[in-house]
Amino acid sequence: MSTRRFALAALAALALAGCQKADPDRPAFKGIDLTGAEYARGLNLTDQDGRARSLADFKGKVLVVFFGYTQCPDVCPTTMAEVAEVKRSLGADGDKVQGIFVTIDPERDTAALLKAYLASFDPSFVGLRGSEEQTQAAAKEFKVFFAKVPGKTPETYTMDHTAASFIFDTEGRVRVYARYGAGAQPLADDIKLLLAGK
Template sequence: MNPKRRRCLQAALLAATVAAVGCDANKPPFKAIDITGADYARTLALSDPNGQPRTLADFKGKVTVVFFGYTQCPDVCPTTMAELAEVKRALGADGAKVQGIFVTIDPERDSPELLKAYVGNFGPDFVGLRGTPDQLKATAKEFKVFYAKVPGKTEGSYTMDHTAGSYVFDTQGRVRLFTRYGSGSKALVDDLKLLLAEA
């Protein structure tokens, strides 16, 4: 290759590199915590209320939001689920490309029937997942999710303390974001639009 052509090629490659960097620099930042490339929250294998084994691969092609909670939760869980339903509506036609998953941390009380009815309150396409205590423990460890029983005021009653945030996966099933409870639906709408634009 002659020197002149080599210089032209090098200039073109440099321009392309600068353009690529410029595009990344101009990309709006996520409002949630960007955990792209994290070495946790990579696998999810539990059963839906019909007893069907489900994994993250089942939802490939959609942006998936995973939340750990329980059906008798008084505030955090229903608020989070209602916000996700609101986000799906706000996205219009793209809302169908967003999958909400609710993983119960209280399989003792959250029977398949109760779990199915609970998630159905927020939308027909929301999915509830549950597992054995050992499966739940392993899944919570994989996701770095905390949960614990808190004894109630009456004998045998209890509530559950748990991590109050959601994990967001892109359309390829890769974990991308952790969104804290209380961030609001507008922030999540903006972040999901960015992820859907990547697809």
């Protein structure tokens, strides 16, 4: 992700944070509280095993949804490693956490590649992919930015993209926007709140 775009995304996130009102009944998330957001309400794509999946398939679990691509050099593998670390740190409760990776590069990220990539972090992670049009629609629903950046050859392009995770509660409602770079502990803290029904 370019520095300029990352800075703009960070500013947008801070602006969102500044709009939150203090409410003693709301949990004190480390990430940005998205409770009641009018977006990130649906996700209908195909998983790495060829099955059509939606958010409703994971009801009862806390979901961590991240948009990225398998050839990403830093942000994507770091994020997936942190989600896997959090799952392990929760012990038995880790089974109630579902990592979901949505590829923004369906041109290169085949189902087989997604399966192998995610298995290297946690075998329970689900990879979702769709056509270019489906990917654009999913990104629009989540207000996620992505764009292809040409490389030295047509095959070596990279992707600029929003660097954050969306955390859903066990009822399938988006609750937290977790910015990249915050680390595993804040993510774990927010997931624990949601597992506790907050």
